[in-house]
Amino acid sequence: MINVLVVDDDAMVAELNRCYIGQIPGFTCCGTASTLQQAKERLAQDEPPIDLILLDIYMQQENGLDLLPELRSAGRPVDVIIISSAADAATIKTSLNYGVVDYLIKPFQFARFEEALTGWRQKKSLMDNHQFYQQSDVDQLLHGNPPGASEQKRLPKGLTPQTLRTLCLWIDAHPGTEFSTDELATEVNISRVSCRKYLIWLAQINILFTSIHYGVTGRPVYRYRLQPEYHTLLKQYCQ
DSSP: OEEEEEEOSOHHHHHHHHHHHHTSTTEEEEEEESSHHHHHHHHHOOSSOOOEEEEOSBOSSOBGGGHHHHHHHHTOOOEEEEEESOOOHHHHHHHHHTTOSEEEESSOOHHHHHHHHHHHHHHHHHHHTOSSOOHHHHHHHHHOOOTTHHHHHSOOTTOOHHHHHHHHHHHHHOTTOOEEHHHHHHHHTOOHHHHHHHHHHHHHTTSEEEEEEEOTTOOEEEEEEEOGGGHHHHHHTTO
């Protein structure tokens, strides 16, 4: 579970952000802070450690940006997403220079909020699980391009956007479900052979995780499930 701290002096906005966090699987709001001092006190607590801060800038007597140099000088392993009405170039430039991972300008839609959190989680997963990187991995970290982005834009020969959309809509509607080729083929009413081609490709571009199960006869059965950090990418194929 990813622990999030909301730093905003507007109680209504803080509560809205807390509710938004609760709608995204894998994230939990571990508290809110209406002042920078409250935020520092919460960060000083070890249990549970904060992974991500949603930080406002315009606060009553404070500037949220003042928290950033303290975080960096202390070497705290916590990332920051700015959520603010501040839209001037100097503020945004300062935020980026301090390494904020995303910047949301109020007001915003939930879809953009979800994209910010899931996109950060995807990058964090990539950083945490690699000791060495390929160029595609670095491209994803720096530019937000998923591994093999150019390959993802081109469907392999024999696959059609219409059938892919049908499969992805079902997977999107059942994000926590593990399924086999036969099960999904039955659900969407396509042939098993055709269905397997799409599942293999979705697994190749990391949208699906594949596990192998052995039955009584010893014949392997491949089962698939959506990788949560790639849910946003899956939705692109649902359109």
